[in-house]
Amino acid sequence: MTKKEQAIAAVDRYSDELCALSDAIWDHPEVGYTEKFAKETYCAFLKKEGFSVTENLGDIPTAFCGSYGSGSPVVGILAEFDALPGLSQKAESMVKEPVKVGGAGHGCGHNLLGGGALAAAVAAKAYLQDGHVGTVVFYGCPAEENGSGKAFLAKAGAFDRLDAAFSWHPGDCNSVGMGSTLANYKVIYHFHGKTSHAAIDPELGRSALDAMELMNVGAQFLREHISTECRVHYAITDGGGEAPNVVQDHADVTYLMRAPQLPVLTDLYERVTANATGAAIMTGTTVDCEFVKACSNMLPNVVLAKVMQKNLEELGAAQYSQEDRDLAAAIGATIAQKGSFFRVVASQVENSDRRTELLKYADDALCEVVLPLGKESTGQASSDVGDVSWVCPVAQISMATMPAGTPMHSWQEVAVGKSGMAHKGMLQAGRVIAASVIDTLSNPDIVAAAKQEKNARTNGVPFASLIPDGVKPSIPVMA
Numbered sequence: 463m464t465k466k467e468q469a470i471a472a473v474d475r476y477s478d479e480l481c482a483l484s485d486a487i488w489d490h491p492e493v494g495y496t497e498k499f500a501k502e503t504y505c506a507f508l509k510k511e512g513f514s515v516t517e518n519l520g521d522i523p524t525a526f527c528g529s530y531g532s533g534s535p536v537v538g539i540l541a542e543f544d545a546l547p548g549l550s551q552k553a554e555s556m557v558k559e560p561v562k563v564g565g566a567g568h569g570c571g572h573n574l575l576g577g578g579a580l581a582a583a584v585a586a587k588a589y590l591q592d593g594h595v596g597t598v599v600f601y602g603c604p605a606e607e608n609g610s611g612k613a614f615l616a617k618a619g620a621f622d623r624l625d626a627a628f629s630w631h632p633g634d635c636n637s638v639g640m641g642s643t644l645a646n647y648k649v650i651y652h653f654h655g656k657t658s659h660a661a662i663d664p665e666l667g668r669s670a671l672d673a674m675e676l677m678n679v680g681a682q683f684l685r686e687h688i689s690t691e692c693r694v695h696y697a698i699t700d701g702g703g704e705a706p707n708v709v710q711d712h713a714d715v716t717y718l719m720r721a722p723q724l725p726v727l728t729d730l731y732e733r734v735t736a737n738a739t740g741a742a743i744m745t746g747t748t749v750d751c752e753f754v755k756a757c758s759n760m761l762p763n764v765v766l767a768k769v770m771q772k773n774l775e776e777l778g779a780a781q782y783s784q785e786d787r788d789l790a791a792a793i794g795a796t797i798a799q800k801g802s803f804f805r806v807v808a809s810q811v812e813n814s815d816r817r818t819e820l821l822k823y824a825d826d827a828l829c830e831v832v833l834p835l836g837k838e839s840t841g842q843a844s845s846d847v848g849d850v851s852w853v854c855p856v857a858q859i860s861m862a863t864m865p866a867g868t869p870m871h872s873w874q875e876v877a878v879g880k881s882g883m884a885h886k887g888m889l890q891a892g893r894v895i896a897a898s899v900i901d902t903l904s905n906p907d908i909v910a911a912a913k914q915e916k917n918a919r920t921n922g923v924p925f926a927s928l929i930p931d932g933v934k935p936s937i938p939v940m941a
């Protein structure tokens with residue numbers, strides 16, 4: 463066994479503890495910035511393992527990091543642990559059935575994401591303990607969903623010490639991410655009007671609800687004249703009250719705007735805001751704009767992606783049991799429309815010399831094959847890993863922890879979050895990340911080439927957060 467193989471074998475020694483930790487996080491679903499249980503669980507584990515832990519990272523109560531080793535290079539492992547509101551679901555149930563009505567649930571598999579990252583951290587520690595130079599830093603990043611925790615941490619300089627970073631996401635296939643993501647802005651428009659009796663004194667009222675509706679109509683027309691890569695979504699977060707006979711003096715709408723590059727996003731934001739101003743003028747109301755959060759587009763890094771691809775191919779997919787396959791088939795049968803694995807297979811095998819072989823697996827209930835490295839592409843979603851990718855080179859993998867075709871943020875994803883297939887995928891992701899961290903720690907050429915690529919992609923422009931100064935994370939008051 464090589465030193466690298468010996469270090470990766472550490473994951474096996476910790477597997478029961480890591481699976482129990484992931485299950486405990488699943489059992490305590492906490493939404494963005496309220497992840498107190500998760501933070502305490504992870505920090506206790508890291509301290510027990512001799513990591514030097516910094517809490518309250520970036521002045522965010524549920525953000526932390528734990529580092530091990532000393533000197534360069536410094537390699538980060540990014541972990542998440544937040545749940546999604548409203549997605550409470552019983553484990554391994556074949557129907558949509560909440561544990562707690564209206565409760566949160568792990569609909570994005572972040573209980574596994576954090577556990578797999580921790581598996582990689584203990585293996586990297588085992589490597590460093592063996593007399594190797596370098597530092598590994600495990601990052602506990604809160605509020606990936608709706609809060610862009612990493613974007614606030616990046617703005618606070620939390621990733622500045624890194625030479626490279628790795629992460630993964632639970633998914634329905636085994637592949638290395640080559641997609642960029644869209645940058646986004648989340649902004650609340652607060653409209654203010656004047657109440658009056660809607661029948662007796664309508665001329666005295668100025669409706670904030672009218673203004674908000676006109677702004678939204680403006681957004682529908684705007685869609686025709688923006689780049690097709692952009693996205694504009696909104697949610698009415700305050701409709702002005704329940705009484706139709708009172709002219710509404712308040713109304714709020716939350717906008718999420720996405721674009722592939724910053725200048726396009728800034729232009730989109732200005733045009734949406736002009737709609738709000740115009741709607742306020744039309745209705746004799748006023749509007750305030752509250753900036754909630756932003757995140758940067760993801761910069762892929764081919765150098766690090768190839769390091770991960772090589773390790774993913776060498777270590778292979780997780781070794782699932784027949785029981786895992788049977789559960790995947792049973793849960794898979796409840797999914798009406800097949801999702802991403804089939805899209806990934808279709809797009810990634812197109813030009814592959816393994817096309818015929820790979821298409822044989824396209825109907826499998828559980829992905830047990832490693833997909834070839836795909837072409838660079840732009841996805842439609844956003845991720846706060848984007849901000850980290852502007853600070854240092856980053857690569858990520860997807861590892862199968864759920865049945866093929868499972869939509870993200872679905873009850874089915876929550877239902878399998880503590881299953882054997884989830885545990886096996888999580889531990890295998892940890893091994894692939896550990897192998898990639900060890901390669902990066904031991905080979906200075908990888909860091910140099912990855913940094914050179916990142917600088918070429920940014921034209922050497924240093925990271926600048928999209929979050930305006932003074933904007934703080936939306937941290938709910940915790941009891």
Ligand SMILES: [Zn+2]
Nearest residue numbers: 570572606631
């Ligand atoms: Zn996620």
